[in-house]
Amino acid sequence: MGYKIAVVGATGLVGQEMLKILYERKIPVSEIYAFASAKSEGTYVEFGDEKIKVEKATVDGISKADFALFSIGEEISLELAPEIAKRGTIIIDNSNAFRMNPDVPLVIPEINPEDLKNHKNIIANPNCSTIQMLVALNPLHKKWRLKKIFVATYQSVSGKGKDAIDELLTATSSFLKKEDYSPKVFPYPIAFNLIPHIDSFEDENYTREEMKMVRETHKILHDPTIKVSPTCVRVPVLRGHSEVINAEFEEEFTLKEVFEVLSNAPGVKVLDDPSNRVYPMPLFCDGKDEVFVGRIRKDLFEPKALNMWVVSDNIRKGAALNAVQILEYMINNK
Numbered sequence: 001m002g003y004k005i006a007v008v009g010a011t012g013l014v015g016q017e018m019l020k021i022l023y024e025r026k027i028p029v030s031e032i033y034a035f036a037s038a039k040s041e042g043t044y045v046e047f048g049d050e051k052i053k054v055e056k057a058t059v060d061g062i063s064k065a066d067f068a069l070f071s072i073g074e075e076i077s078l079e080l081a082p083e084i085a086k087r088g089t090i091i092i093d094n095s096n097a098f099r100m101n102p103d104v105p106l107v108i109p110e111i112n113p114e115d116l117k118n119h120k121n122i123i124a125n126p127n128c129s130t131i132q133m134l135v136a137l138n139p140l141h142k143k144w145r146l147k148k149i150f151v152a153t154y155q156s157v158s159g160k161g162k163d164a165i166d167e168l169l170t171a172t173s174s175f176l177k178k179e180d181y182s183p184k185v186f187p188y189p190i191a192f193n194l195i196p197h198i199d200s201f202e203d204e205n206y207t208r209e210e211m212k213m214v215r216e217t218h219k220i221l222h223d224p225t226i227k228v229s230p231t232c233v234r235v236p237v238l239r240g241h242s243e244v245i246n247a248e249f250e251e252e253f254t255l256k257e258v259f260e261v262l263s264n265a266p267g268v269k270v271l272d273d274p275s276n277r278v279y280p281m282p283l284f285c286d287g288k289d290e291v292f293v294g295r296i297r298k299d300l301f302e303p304k305a306l307n308m309w310v311v312s313d314n315i316r317k318g319a320a321l322n323a324v325q326i327l328e329y330m331i332n333n334k
């Protein structure tokens with residue numbers, strides 16, 4: 001007994017991690033299908049010890065599955081998902097295509113799994129930066145109600161897919177050899193640099209990535225009054241996003257209470273012992289499931305606010321793991 005599961009985008013960073021996590025978490029799979037672009041048709045991906053032949057992503061092919069985990073670009077999701085959902089396959093989509101659609105639940109299983117009840121065969125996985133921020137903030141929000149979030153992200157290149165990893169490695173090597181290198185994935189050279197620009201610019205000079213953090217926070221927490229003030233920055237880190245967060249609450253709290261709440265929060269691991277130089281760093285979060293929180297301290301001037309540093313593996317909790325947890329929740333709750 002098990003489910004027919006398709007991974008769409010199986011040759012990509014997120015798709016590969018999905019296959020790994022489906023296997024690790026022993027999701028009951030009766031058949032597994034791997035889909036990607038025509039370019040990858042006939043190649044193989046791994047699922048445990050098995051090698052799965054990659055098929056070209058088509059509506060007919062993907063509709064064989066009970067569940068399809070999508071990790072492809074936004075336009076291809078928009079093109080394929082509605083018809084596949086109509087035919088009865090439940091889609092969990094990692095792209096931005098459906099996140100703000102009122103008929104589509106946007107879910108972080110630690111926070112709002114009950115939103116899954118109203119799905120119409122498409123469920124959206126939130127943006128990686130929103131997921132780690134809210135996994136860390138929601139337990140505090142439940143106690144003291146969030147009023148305002150200031151967030152600055154330090155997002156690794158893997159957030160932009162497999163080609164971006166190659167770009168950082170090649171650009172670094174070219175820089176060290178003093179060779180010319182023209183960026184193809186990022187708008188500027190990423191080696192030894194920071195780029196305060198992720199996705200396109202929208203109104204008021206905020207980027208789309210920044211506005212995702214605002215809109216998705218409101219949808220997931222069901223509270224459009226929370227003020228979110230984001231700046232998203234690409235950094236020359238291979239994997240793992242980091243965030244500086246200043247959060248202001250409606251009520252006062254002590255630091256001891258914050259540590260207690262976060263230490264018992266689902267999906268959170270507190271790494272905070274400054275005197276012993278203990279704090280989260282992306283290099284050490286690679287391949288881990290948790291959202292790591294450290295450098296927790298009260299705001300110096302606002303008694304109802306705190307500062308913290310939040311790090312998580314963007315490919316796991318920021319994408320593949322969150323999607324598989326949604327699937328797991330649906331299977332366990334029928």
Ligand SMILES: NC(=O)c1ccc[n+]([C@@H]2O[C@H](COP(=O)([O-])OP(=O)(O)OC[C@H]3O[C@@H](n4cnc5c(N)ncnc54)[C@H](OP(=O)(O)O)[C@@H]3O)[C@@H](O)[C@H]2O)c1
Pocket residue numbers: 008009010011012013014015035036037038039040041057070071072073074076094095096126127128158159160161162163314315318319
């Ligand atoms: N990376 C992250 O941290 C992250 C986090 C959250 C959400 N996401 C989202 O997840 C999606 C995938 O991201 P990624 O990082 O895995 O990207 P990636 O490494 O570039 O992989 C992209 C995948 O999409 C497939 N693909 C491309 N064009 C296709 C087409 N026309 N038809 C079918 N499949 C096609 C690719 O297949 P080929 O190998 O055959 O080209 C590959 O399997 C994106 O929507 C991204 O925004 C990523």
